[in-house]
Amino acid sequence: xxxxTIALVAAFAGGSAVAFAAQHSIMQKGKTFSESAITIKKGDxxxxxxxxxxxxxxxxxxxxxxxxxxxxxxxxxxxxxxDKAGQVDVMCAIHPRMKLQVTVTD
Amino acid sequence: xxxxxxxxxxxxVVAAAITTVTATVAIRSDAATVGQPVAIDVKNRPDASxxxxxxxxxxxxxxxxxxxxxxxxxxxxxxxxxxxxxxLSSANLLSCASCHxxxxxxxxxxxxxxxxxxxxxxxxxPSIVNAAFGGIFMWDGRAGSLEEQALGPIKTDxxxxxxxxxxxxxxxxxxxxxxxxxxxxxxxxxxxxxxAKALATYERTVVxxxxxxxxxxxxxxxxxxxxxxxxxxxxxTKAGCANCHSGWNFTDDSFHDIGLSDADIGRGKFLPAVVxxxxxxxxxxxxxxxxxxxxxxxxxxxxxxAVMDHYANxxxxxxSLSELMKPTxxxxxxxxxxxxxxxxxxxxxxxxxxxxxPR
Numbered sequence: 150x151x152x153x154t155i156a157l158v159a160a161f162a163g164g165s166a167v168a169f170a171a172q173h174s175i176m177q178k179g180k181t182f183s184e185s186a187i188t189i190k191k192g193d194x195x196x197x198x199x200x201x202x203x204x205x206x207x208x209x210x211x212x213x214x215x216x217x218x219x220x221x222x223x224x225x226x227x228x229x230x231x232d233k234a235g236q237v238d239v240m241c242a243i244h245p246r247m248k249l250q251v252t253v254t255d
Numbered sequence: 256x257x258x259x260x261x262x263x264x265x266x267x268v269v270a271a272a273i274t275t276v277t278a279t280v281a282i283r284s285d286a287a288t289v290g291q292p293v294a295i296d297v298k299n300r301p302d303a304s305x306x307x308x309x310x311x312x313x314x315x316x317x318x319x320x321x322x323x324x325x326x327x328x329x330x331x332x333x334x335x336x337x338x339x340x341x342x343l344s345s346a347n348l349l350s351c352a353s354c355h356x357x358x359x360x361x362x363x364x365x366x367x368x369x370x371x372x373x374x375x376x377x378x379x380x381p382s383i384v385n386a387a388f389g390g391i392f393m394w395d396g397r398a399g400s401l402e403e404q405a406l407g408p409i410k411t412d413x414x415x416x417x418x419x420x421x422x423x424x425x426x427x428x429x430x431x432x433x434x435x436x437x438x439x440x441x442x443x444x445x446x447x448x449x450x451a452k453a454l455a456t457y458e459r460t461v462v463x464x465x466x467x468x469x470x471x472x473x474x475x476x477x478x479x480x481x482x483x484x485x486x487x488x489x490x491x492t493k494a495g496c497a498n499c500h501s502g503w504n505f506t507d508d509s510f511h512d513i514g515l516s517d518a519d520i521g522r523g524k525f526l527p528a529v530v531x532x533x534x535x536x537x538x539x540x541x542x543x544x545x546x547x548x549x550x551x552x553x554x555x556x557x558x559x560x561a562v563m564d565h566y567a568n569x570x571x572x573x574x575s576l577s578e579l580m581k582p583t584x585x586x587x588x589x590x591x592x593x594x595x596x597x598x599x600x601x602x603x604x605x606x607x608x609x610x611x612x613p614r
Contacts, residue, residue: 180507200297203498204531204577206532208526208529209287213286215286215287216286217528218289220578223297224294224297225294225295226292226295227289227293228289228291229288230288232287232288233287242522242526242531242532243509243532243535244507244509245509245510
């Protein structure tokens with residue numbers, strides 16, 4: 150995490166060539182994730198943005214990458230960093246038709 | 256800069272999130288790391304025009320069947336016989352149709368189902384109408400497909416109470432079933448999976464009929480009353496019904512605690528750590544709704560007027576209560592308009608013929 154911070158600071162400071170932890174935004178408008186599947190690297194962050202007009206509750210119960218954002222109000226953006234490689238099934242607990250498969254690579 | 260941002264719709268949003276992430280240091284080795292939430296500016300979408308709104312409720316042209324269990328006449332014919340066959344229960348008294356009875360619009364008309372030895376079950380028997388269009392099944396969502404759901408009530412001791420190995424033995428002992436299984440499943444014949452697939456195929460053919468509402472959606476302005484038209488507008492606006500009861504089948508398969516005062520935690524049994532899933536149940540569709548009383552997962556409301564009063568009051572306040580449950584301030588006229596609208600969703604369904612069962 151410290152490395153990531155340094156990398157980001159360097160990146161912001163002046164266009165460093167350091168390739169490092171990436172950010173990907175996942176939107177939720179219309180009870181739909183903006184992606185149905187995404188491949189990221191270990192240490193990357195998905196930013197779950199509730200740009201819908203109702204609450205969502207994004208979570209995963211995949212062992213090693215569990216998380217639960219709880220009730221996320223419209224207009225809230227929450228980052229989640231994945232630190233273990235593997236397939237991660239992400240869904241909205243309230244709206245289980247909203248599914249996102251995350252592949253975390255080493 | 257090597258940061259990759261996909262679908263970056265708002266640069267400021269992502270920049271803010273990045274700032275937050277750099278400040279997040281707590282990493283557990285056994286879970287993903289949730290950073291600090293930040294507020295973003297969400298622009299309200301413009302209201303849909305009446306025509307755009309109506310387009311969302313247009314009936315589909317066909318029934319969807321899954322790739323791993325496509326429709327065949329042979330499966331549907333076999334599935335219908337299995338569906339109505341009381342020998343799928345240990346006492347030879349209960350069939351699927353006992354609780355999901357076409358005479359009661361594919362429910363049973365009772366507040367709660369009745370299972371083995373006439374014992375009352377915990378929840379109301381849901382109608383199977385339009386199950387083909389569902390994405391998750393049972394009031395608590397414990398089945399991910401109709402195939403997964405189909406064997407559950409058969410083997411559950413308080414329902415049909417017939418272990419699957421005994422089910423197979425019984426079906427093997429009924430000679431006239433054998434050619435039906437061979438025709439429907441030439442490769443596998445009689446297996447637990449083929450029983451489930453046949454039942455699911457038949458259930459998918461149970462679709463609500465064309466209602467006055469459908470004629471109105473398709474352009475016949477005289478098909479429904481002015482009360483019902485006002486009710487449709489309220490349904491999609493002030494009353495907030497369409498936040499969950501959306502689309503032509505009037506459900507988005509979502510789970511909510513709507514504040515009914517019973518001890519049943521519903522979906523919470525499967526997601527115990529998720530506050531909003533405690534007392535949460537699946538949003539039922541509303542097709543044929545006037546013939547499906549009593550209402551709610553616990554059958555606690557005798558008519559649609561009582562349902563309107565419940566939503567107007569907002570339900571029992573507790574941590575799990577859905578944010579969408581708020582007192583709506585609906586007037587008596589508005590409640591009446593909403594009920595008039597829901598009445599327009601009931602069709603003249605064709606009577607269902609009962610099959611002759613194999614012996």
